[in-house]
Amino acid sequence: MAVKKITKAALTEWVGELVSKERVFGVQSKGDxxxxxxxxxAQDLRLxxxxxxxxxxxxxxxxxxxxxxxxxxxGYESQYSDKPFVLIGVHPYDMIAINQIDELFKQGYYDTHxxxxxxxxxxxTCDVVNASENVFASQMKxxxxxDGFDILLTDIGDSYIAEAATEKGEALLSKAETADASxxxxxxxxxxxxxxxxxxxxxQLKCEVAELPGLLENAYNHPVxxxxxxxxxxxxxxxxxxxxxxxxxxxxxxxxxxxxxQRCRAWDGCMLDGFAMVAGGHDFRKKRADRFxxxxxxxxxxxxxKIGGQIACVGxxxxxxxxxxxxxxxxxxxxxxxxxIKTK
Amino acid sequence: MSKPRIAIFDFACCExxxxxxxNLEEELLDLIGAVDVVEWREAMSEQSHEYDIAIVExxxxxxxxxxxVEIIRSRAKILIALGxxxxxxxxxxxxxxxxxxDVKECVYGDDAKMxxxxxxxxKAVDEVVEVDYKVHGCPIDRKEFTYIVRCLLLGxxxxxxxxxxxxxCKAKGxxxxxxxxxxxxxxxxxxxxxxxCPSSGFRCFGCRxxxxxxxxxxxxxxxxxxxxxxxxxxxxxxxxxSTQGPTNE
Amino acid sequence: MCECCTQExxxxxPQIATVQKVRLMNDTEMYVRFTMDDGGxxxxxGQFVEVSIAGIGEAPLTIASSPTQKDGIELVVRRxxxxxxxxxxxxxxxxxxxxxxxxxxxxxxxxxxxxxLIFICGGIGLVPQRSxxxxxxxxxxxxxxxxxLLGTKxxxxxFFQSELQQLEARDDVHYLETVDEAHDCWNGxxxxxxxxxxxxxxxxxxxxxxxxxxxxxxxxVLMALAEDSVPRDQIYLNLERKMKCGVGLCGHCQINKxxxxxxxxxxxxSDLGVAPEAI
Numbered sequence: 001m002a003v004k005k006i007t008k009a010a011l012t013e014w015v016g017e018l019v020s021k022e023r024v025f026g027v028q029s030k031g032d033x034x035x036x037x038x039x040x041x042a043q044d045l046r047l048x049x050x051x052x053x054x055x056x057x058x059x060x061x062x063x064x065x066x067x068x069x070x071x072x073x074x075g076y077e078s079q080y081s082d083k084p085f086v087l088i089g090v091h092p093y094d095m096i097a098i099n100q101i102d103e104l105f106k107q108g109y110y111d112t113h114x115x116x117x118x119x120x121x122x123x124x125t126c127d128v129v130n131a132s133e134n135v136f137a138s139q140m141k142x143x144x145x146x147d148g149f150d151i152l153l154t155d156i157g158d159s160y161i162a163e164a165a166t167e168k169g170e171a172l173l174s175k176a177e178t179a180d181a182s183x184x185x186x187x188x189x190x191x192x193x194x195x196x197x198x199x200x201x202x203x204q205l206k207c208e209v210a211e212l213p214g215l216l217e218n219a220y221n222h223p224v225x226x227x228x229x230x231x232x233x234x235x236x237x238x239x240x241x242x243x244x245x246x247x248x249x250x251x252x253x254x255x256x257x258x259x260x261x262q263r264c265r266a267w268d269g270c271m272l273d274g275f276a277m278v279a280g281g282h283d284f285r286k287k288r289a290d291r292f293x294x295x296x297x298x299x300x301x302x303x304x305x306k307i308g309g310q311i312a313c314v315g316x317x318x319x320x321x322x323x324x325x326x327x328x329x330x331x332x333x334x335x336x337x338x339x340x341i342k343t344k
Numbered sequence: 345m346s347k348p349r350i351a352i353f354d355f356a357c358c359e360x361x362x363x364x365x366x367n368l369e370e371e372l373l374d375l376i377g378a379v380d381v382v383e384w385r386e387a388m389s390e391q392s393h394e395y396d397i398a399i400v401e402x403x404x405x406x407x408x409x410x411x412x413v414e415i416i417r418s419r420a421k422i423l424i425a426l427g428x429x430x431x432x433x434x435x436x437x438x439x440x441x442x443x444x445x446d447v448k449e450c451v452y453g454d455d456a457k458m459x460x461x462x463x464x465x466x467k468a469v470d471e472v473v474e475v476d477y478k479v480h481g482c483p484i485d486r487k488e489f490t491y492i493v494r495c496l497l498l499g500x501x502x503x504x505x506x507x508x509x510x511x512x513c514k515a516k517g518x519x520x521x522x523x524x525x526x527x528x529x530x531x532x533x534x535x536x537x538x539x540x541c542p543s544s545g546f547r548c549f550g551c552r553x554x555x556x557x558x559x560x561x562x563x564x565x566x567x568x569x570x571x572x573x574x575x576x577x578x579x580x581x582x583x584x585x586s587t588q589g590p591t592n593e
Numbered sequence: 594m595c596e597c598c599t600q601e602x603x604x605x606x607p608q609i610a611t612v613q614k615v616r617l618m619n620d621t622e623m624y625v626r627f628t629m630d631d632g633g634x635x636x637x638x639g640q641f642v643e644v645s646i647a648g649i650g651e652a653p654l655t656i657a658s659s660p661t662q663k664d665g666i667e668l669v670v671r672r673x674x675x676x677x678x679x680x681x682x683x684x685x686x687x688x689x690x691x692x693x694x695x696x697x698x699x700x701x702x703x704x705x706x707x708x709x710l711i712f713i714c715g716g717i718g719l720v721p722q723r724s725x726x727x728x729x730x731x732x733x734x735x736x737x738x739x740x741x742l743l744g745t746k747x748x749x750x751x752f753f754q755s756e757l758q759q760l761e762a763r764d765d766v767h768y769l770e771t772v773d774e775a776h777d778c779w780n781g782x783x784x785x786x787x788x789x790x791x792x793x794x795x796x797x798x799x800x801x802x803x804x805x806x807x808x809x810x811x812x813x814v815l816m817a818l819a820e821d822s823v824p825r826d827q828i829y830l831n832l833e834r835k836m837k838c839g840v841g842l843c844g845h846c847q848i849n850k851x852x853x854x855x856x857x858x859x860x861x862x863s864d865l866g867v868a869p870e871a872i
Contacts, residue, residue, distance in 0.1 A: 035517045054517040063515040067605045070647040073688050078603040108855060109840035110601045220869060231562040233531040234555075236507055240514035247844030250605075250837055251503060254494055254648040256374035261648050263605070267515055270844055272507040273557060278835045279652065279674030282808055284848075284870065288559070294847075302850040322514060324522055324531055325562045326569065499682075500649050500675045 004162045004178035005185050011153075011160055014176035015042035018086055025059060027052055027089035039088065047089050047155060051132035051316060055094050055243030057101065059087055060117045064266045067113055067250070072259045079262070080116045086172070090125045092145035092196075093137040093314040097243035098123070099148040100314075103307050104246065113265070122168050125149040126160075127192055131200050134317030136331055139205040142314040143196040156188040202317065203331035206338045209311050212300040219337045220293070228333065229289035231325040232271070238295065238319035238328040239269030244303070244312045247275075270294055296333055348497065351383035351395035352426075353416055355402030355409050356436050356466070360483045361427030362386045362401055368486055375490065378497055397422045397496065400475075403429040403436045404467040417473040422496060425469040426489075428482035428584060432553040433468040435482070437586040440465050465587075477502065482551035482584065485537050505535040508555050509548050513539035521547050522570060527580045531566075532558035532590065550584040560590045604840050607645040607690025612683050613665050618752035621672050622717065623681050626658075626665040627689060636660050638724035639699035639831065639859040643839045644668070644680060645690030652676035653836035655858060656694065657720045659727035669720040669752065695839040698857040700725040700803065701829065708801050709737040711793065713814055715744050715786050715806020721831045721858070722805050723753065726760075733765060740767040740793055740800070744786025744810075748776040767793070786810065790817045797821045803859075805831035811872050815862070828862035832871060 006014070018024050019039050026039035027049045034049035036056050070076045090098070102118060105111040125145060128137075137143040145152070150169030154161040161181050164170035181189075207215060239245045249268040254261035268275065271292065276285035285291050303312035319328040352362060366387060368375060382392035398420035404410055417423055428434035439447050444463060448456035455461060469475050477496070479489050488504075495502035505511070509530035513520075521528040521542055528547035530539070534555050541548050567577045578591060585591040614626040628634075641655040652674065658667035670680045683689065702725070710729060712722045722741075729736045741760060745751045751772075760768045769789045771782035782789065786806065790797075802823060804814050811830060818828060834846035834853040841855035849868040851857065865871045 030517070031519060033519050052517075053519060054515075068603070070690075072647045075609055075688075076607050076645070076647070076690060078606050105842065109604045109842070111840075111842065112601050112603050113605070115601070231559065231565045233508060233510070233559050233562045234557070235510035235531045237510045237514045237520075240511055246842065248838070249843070249845075250651070252648050252650045253491060254498060256371070256378055256494070258378065258494070258497060258648070263650075265605075268844070269507075269511065270847075272511065273555070274506050276835060276845060276847075278833065279677065280671075284808075284834060290870075294849075297849070302847070305850055322520065324510075324520065324566050498648055499678070 003181040003186060004164075004173060004176075005159050005181040006162050006176055006178045007159045010177040012042045015039075015045055015088065017175060018172075023083055023085040025056075025085060025087050036087070036089070045088060047126045047153065048129045049089065050128075050130045051091070051135060051318065051321075053318075054241060055097060055316065055318065056087055056090050057094075057097065057243050057246075059085070059121065060098065060114055061101065061246060061248070061267075064264055065113065066262045067265050069260065069262045076263075078112070080113065082116055082120060084120045084122070086122045086124065088124045090123055090149065091128055091316075092125060093135075093140070093142040093316050094243050095123065095125045095145045095148050096142045096310075097314045097316075100244055100303070100307050100310060100312060101246050102148070104303070107306065122150045122172055123148070124151045124153060124169075126153040127155065127189075128196050128200060129155050131202065132317055132321075134202050134320035134329075135200045135315060136203040136205065136317060137200040137315035138197055139201055139203065139331065140209050140311060140313060140315035141197075143200045144193045154189045154192055156185060156192065159185075161185055161189045200315070203320070203329060205331050206335045207342065210309070212311055212334060213304055213309070215334065215337050215341060216297055216301045218341050222337060222340065224333055224336050224340075225289045225293040228327040229287075229292040231327055232288045232292055233325065234271055234273050234288050234291065235324070236269030236272045237322040237324070239271050240267065241318040241322045243314060243316055243318070244299070245269065270298065292327075296330055299330060300334065347378065347380040348397055349380045349382045349392070349395040350397045350399060351392060351416075351420075352381070352386070352399045353383070353401065354385065355400065355413065355430070355469075356405040357402030357427065357429040357434070359386055359401065361429075361479075361481075364483045364486050365489065368490065371486075371490060375493065379493070393419060395420060397424065399424045399426050400430050400469050401426040403433045404469060404472050405436060405439075406462065406464055410467075410472050413469060413472050422476045423469075423473065424477045424479060424492070425475045426479050427484050428480065428551045428553070430469045431475075431478040431480050432584065432588060433466050433471075433586070434551070434584060436466040437588070438582065439463070440587040441582065478504070480504070480534060480552035481537055485540070488536055506556055507535055509533050509535045509537065509539050509542065509552075511535050512537070513542045516543055518542050521545070522566070527567075527572065527577060529580060532563060547580070550581060554585065554589050558590050560593050563590070605692070605838070607643070607651075607692050610689050610691045612685055612687045612689060614685055615683055617681075618669065619750050621750075622752050623670045623672065624752075625668045625670055625680060625683065627668075627691070628665045629691065630688075634666060634694070636666075636694035637699040638702060638728050639721060640694035640696045641836065641839070641858060642666070642668075642691050642693035642695065643836075644676065645692065646676055646679040647690065649679045650676050651690075651692070651837075652680070653695075653839060653854070655721040655724070655831070655833075657723050659724050659731060661728055661731035669717065671717055692839060695836070695854060696858050697855050698859045700728075700859055701801070702728060705801050706735045707737060709740075709796060709799055711740040711742070711796060711800045711802045713742045713786060713790075713802065713804045713806070715810040716746060716750065718804075718806035718810070718831070719743055719753065722803060723756075725803065730766070738767065738796065738800070739765065740796060741769070742786055742789045742793070743768075743770045744789070744806070745770075745772050747774040748772050748779045769793070785813070787813050787817045790814070790821075794821060797823050801827050801829065803829045803831065815872060825863035825866075826861060829859055830862055830865065830871070831859050832857055
């Protein structure tokens, strides 16, 4: 598929067409920050954003969703959200997070609810223009992305380079007024991507990202877990803003007829009190420090073992910004372990 | 199966939580269709001593109120505390920060010594009698209230969040109000409100009470980081948290 | 729905089953037998189901019966949460939802053939073990010596009493039992289940050992077995956690890297070295 170039004016026109015809979600300003939301005007799209408050995960795994409806003694019926939509402005690190959850939700058991939303989506990613205050994607090797998206946009100044990676993306892009990208254009894109692969580094990891699982082999009883968790609110903010967290709870509610109702899935968080409590009251991960450790082991050891070694932290920095007592930063913890374990 | 009989009582409060029930609008019809309301001073004139579920609004502020709520408890199979005044003592507990004679004089002036104006330290309902379920908030959240009632009708224990408001706030994509200079109590206050205040740009005032294990050390750390003093934080906590848990520490 | 999904079934959708029989076994435990309305249900001892009561929710329950038993699937349900409370209100003929069988870590029915087996059960831990015990008894010649140790809190809490009597009466099963608290009508062993272990010391090293009981029990049984230097790859633990989704996603049942719902519920002890949260 040929790589195209699209002027900023043409992109606005193209997005304007899209929002008039399709369900489109895109990055917009929210006060002095940014977030994904329903896009109604191309002018509102902010591809120059630094980071969104919530990752785009919510379009595939919503904070609350109905899995099925039921009628007492009559049975259950699956519920699906099957409307196609376009998602514009996903940063590479968030795209990689989506790719990871895709894998988790189809390996072993196939989650039709997640996958239906996923296959209804056309994803337009964009290379990062402005680094956020806590991004460390370069450190996690997630500053650029090679697959998963339908179209990749790169801002090269007066225009965007647009590369369709799927037939769906190509069909969508064909509706825009584009020209073939020149060698010079592609060089510009490559430079931007190369720069991002270095510069999205507000926090520096002292080891290679691939060394993290090995580092955790010997870190289970390290004092850092207790030390950090001493000031943990167990508020789950780190879980709630994380693009790779996917734990959930399931709850039933009935209508007033007391017969019909729905079974809903809602986000949960491994940092929350009671997360591992069984009926009867035994809590298998009662201590904050144990939950704190579990989260960081999930990111760099447990989940990677399920997805071919990829580290399940993509360096978006959202947890760093969201954590009030400033303990959530994975880089700080991993560096501390590196200092204490590897340099000894 | 006969419909459970429900009676609604009020103690020291603004009755705003009962008003939330009245404000259920169409859903109110569903509610009174599913249960048999036998007493509800705010909405009807009938009274009854026979009920299965007692819904108690307001805090307990006089010795005679203690007697009354004990009688209610003895008649009810299930007792629900409705709203912050009932669940945690609420704003009424501000009184407990002062000498009671001063309080009476401040409020009633020359009449402060009149016997019918006597007052005692404010108590949440569960400081006097056993409470089965709590509908938190000032005012209560209507959705949560109806969910809890439906759970009871099904014979099921409702799942009330044990985690802080931040969970719901972050899930909504709100920026943290601490970044904007507000001393938000979200990290130590029980969720379930859908982070209503922070979602509207107002800090969490703490009306749902503290989570089971609020991390006071963390709160101290954070106020230092933001250049505030313990007193600044406590000043925000006394509105709904007077003479309770971490406010005293 | 999209094309890719029409080929996949909804992993959260319960199948309808009919309750055939219920019986209260003691103060807190209820016996339930059900059959699937669409017939088919193949399972291996150690697997569990998510029992769904519409409007209340789902509860993970390990199957108590052996697949060799053809008149239905049996559960023993302790009344402890919303769903189990609702299950206690069920009557024969009622419909329930079932997801499963779930769990890929099952009892090693094939691997254990020809070997001597020891089952160490604490209280309700008898229930999951019963699935394999009965399987073994129904295929008795395939297995070596069978020893069952059972510890119960007190005499009135014992259940499957007639089956226990039959076990005791069998020549081809070595059955030992104890209760934590002595009781007038009990003249057997008194003490926790670990007190029975010295009585079978000579059998330990050559047997496959299966443990299931309350959380606290594992630690003490394993300590006792360690004293006798039983190799860890001969020990199997049947673990319980909050298996909410049952399909390895929701995260609640995770023990370090393992999800009890897919990697277990039965684990080989030697595989749990990397999972300090297990015990």
